[in-house]
Amino acid sequence: MERKVLIIDCADAPGLITKITAACFEHGLNIIKNSEFVDNAQGRFFMRTELEGVFDSANLLAQLQRVLPAINHTKLVDVGKKRIVVMVTKEAHCIGDLLLKSYSGALDAEIVAVVGNYDLLAPLTDKFDVPFHFISHQDMNRVEHEQAMLAVINSYTPDYIVLAKFMRVLTPEFVSQYPNRIINIHHSFLPAFIGASPYRQAWERGVKIIGATAHFVTNSLDEGPIIKQDVIPVDHSYSVEALSKCGRDVERSVLSKALQLVINEDVVVYGNKTVVF
Amino acid sequence: MERKVLIIDCADAPGLITKITAACFEHGLNIIKNSEFVDNAQGRFFMRTELEGVFDSANLLAQLQRVLPAINHTKLVDVGKKRIVVMVTKEAHCIGDLLLKSYSGALDAEIVAVVGNYDLLAPLTDKFDVPFHFISHQDMNRVEHEQAMLAVINSYTPDYIVLAKFMRVLTPEFVSQYPNRIINIHHSFLPAFIGASPYRQAWERGVKIIGATAHFVTNSLDEGPIIKQDVIPVDHSYSVEALSKCGRDVERSVLSKALQLVINEDVVVYGNKTVVF
Amino acid sequence: MERKVLIIDCADAPGLITKITAACFEHGLNIIKNSEFVDNAQGRFFMRTELEGVFDSANLLAQLQRVLPAINHTKLVDVGKKRIVVMVTKEAHCIGDLLLKSYSGALDAEIVAVVGNYDLLAPLTDKFDVPFHFISHQDMNRVEHEQAMLAVINSYTPDYIVLAKFMRVLTPEFVSQYPNRIINIHHSFLPAFIGASPYRQAWERGVKIIGATAHFVTNSLDEGPIIKQDVIPVDHSYSVEALSKCGRDVERSVLSKALQLVINEDVVVYGNKTVVF
């Protein structure tokens, strides 16, 4: 008995649920959990089905193609630990939490490698017996640096790349190699503060909440499909440094929740948004 | 074109989703929104389907009975405003919020009457042109009092009864007339405080959060199936009265959210718990 | 025995707390509650003291001037219900909540009048026996319209003006008549959406939280000192209309909390930010 997740994304049409679940039933597969969402405004259908049984995957997918609209995104993915490469710069809070949760089983992910453009986080990574690759951006142009990192990353065949406070902007060429498979975290404020020193700006403005947003990376900086957001309350007594500390707390928490959703295959991207089942 | 909600609750079995959605499809009904939940531990299947089209309801229900397990709870209910009778004692916060939200369209419910065992809330109810029935419990025994109230309540043929801080315990006879159709709100603490003056006890204990629980009324006092819970943070500087005020805020908020869920037909009761789609 | 609140805002200096509390003590006043905040980065001192006793206010303030730095903002204000004028356009959620909370005593404020540039909210206001002034902006230029509104508002000598979804931008001339005494509420998103139809933009972007910000009105549109912020979680299944409904819920809640803080004299404005004691 295996377990897999079927994800379907296509134009809405009458009878889809019947046809899809009938195909699973005919293959002797048991539906453990099923969710659909129809975006009525856009006439688009999404379905996530956890299946258990003995899979003839090629056959099932072929049968589904016969009943689904011609244009559809359909995938049948294994349940289980995903392979994650984490990219970092200098900050420990997100990578530390991911390493610890992976180690203790609180996150169904294996951190297969950490890549840093500084080497500060090597000692922390070493504690968890995860290889750390220090690839400085010094003495390289952007393209060379990305290619050096990609060479290492690709060698681990990761399912997802997590930017755990990796502070460099990735080029479209890099992003295009892992479409909807690179997850970033960044701080968020109400209102937004553009430019340098956002926590100083937030402090000067006296914001009452500090937030974080985890999203897939696209070519629009910090503008990819949102996976998870959260905030924590702050007040006037918080210094710039205290606001930054709160920011780190909420970033850490939101990133690990977002990653858990992604590795559960709970997240489907469409347009510039997500369905989170 | 009408809209209805189909709710099914039965033992889990292979192919249920296929059979149910196929029946809807054959009746020419469009599935606007569909949700299922399987309690794998108990082998129980729940489904909520919003349908649009021209309904031959008797025929659809008959066809569903042919494909569902013999023992099942199945209902097809109209979408739209539900008729609500609210029972009150002396406190204004919950009834005021319900009247205002019903008036302004923020709650898809019509408050058809308010019944009070005191008359303090008659002026507030009058503002919204809703009939207020003052039925004192003085000079009546419990059974007489409940029967007097039931006579009034039944005359309004309500879909649901909301106890908006109605401070008397209802007898099993009363409750049995509206099974899973009476909604209550009460304060909740961590830890729980039994006995009189719970806010004083909470103050003496220095609790850091104050909560509220909305639930269906069963014969177990304050122990029926939970619909919605929430909390708000408090601290040592709150007096007993300030804690009570916070308690009222969270009660009001939780009760109106719970009622909205119920009138949306989002809530299914089973055992002593709920599925909230 | 009276109760008053002393608010002091000045440059930080050694011994301020001693000198201020000594002055209160010498006047035979009892300190019920005391809070200070020092913005160490800016060297600025804030103090809020609730006093009880028999007040010789002129004398107390004179004595304080002798011990405080030459430049200081010091005020001694009565505790008790503040007079509020509410300005509205078409939306009922905020004004309804304020009227209800004022009526039921949940908010220590008297709504003395409502001014609307449409007349849709007159019936709701009438229910609570509060005068509604319909002053259309049709057939008037901006200055004439504001002067017509100010004439009515000033006649009520309000302590504060609340913009409960008043959808017109106020001129600097209007704002200058009530400095730090006009409170506005607006929706907030992560990220921010500039321009028309923010809820549609938020929907297209798939935001996971919807927020609201209450702030004092200055000449920078929606950019005045923040009093209170909060958010509620949403997901992909929310339509544009459902997001708007959530926005209304959080606006209502944040506005009434912000107003309560202001009328408690818990809020001090400095620069473009607030201390909220």
Added chain:
Amino acid sequence: MERKVLIIDCADAPGLITKITAACFEHGLNIIKNSEFVDNAQGRFFMRTELEGVFDSANLLAQLQRVLPAINHTKLVDVGKKRIVVMVTKEAHCIGDLLLKSYSGALDAEIVAVVGNYDLLAPLTDKFDVPFHFISHQDMNRVEHEQAMLAVINSYTPDYIVLAKFMRVLTPEFVSQYPNRIINIHHSFLPAFIGASPYRQAWERGVKIIGATAHFVTNSLDEGPIIKQDVIPVDHSYSVEALSKCGRDVERSVLSKALQLVINEDVVVYGNKTVVF
């Protein structure tokens, strides 16, 4: 220049703030931050003052004794990292988080040792170069076991002991050695569930929130003064195991926040409650 925190807890009396701050001023100490709280119902005064300067501590405390009520709790404590011994049984989530936060500087505490009645958490503790002491309760009676643990713990002269899911009840003799210096974390529910398998009971009851409470340990099991509480939302789709996972998340978060408050000297215990400045 040193920094210390002055904590005072005594009967309320007129002029206390003046007298206390005057004493600090006369010693040439600068008040960085000051907070008072008066429990008016009990006539009790609390004050926490962060001081900076050159301390003649004995002299300052002697002078304070001359102006304070005869019975008072007064202490002047150093700011800086506290020494923490953590006691564990088998669960990794709390100890892992504390080790990581201590290592990365997110928590101003030094974990000087971990004591476990099982050895499962030794490998995790070893990663952070913190000594792990395995002291099995097998083959010992309760008194012997506690004395063996105390011998180890005392050798580290800890400021505080943290029970990070230590699953044995401590005797009054143990507790009396560290009054108000032992911090425990436990799950909390609305309503409370007594007896074995609380998560199963919570699941059967269909609770909608899961909480955690951090408190000082007294002789009343799980009933000591509360430091911090929080909850997270759950729903019907959570299995017993998923509820437990949420419980671990909120326990971890609440425990580290509570410990940070305690080591900041922000927490004063009185009666069975706390003031958290």
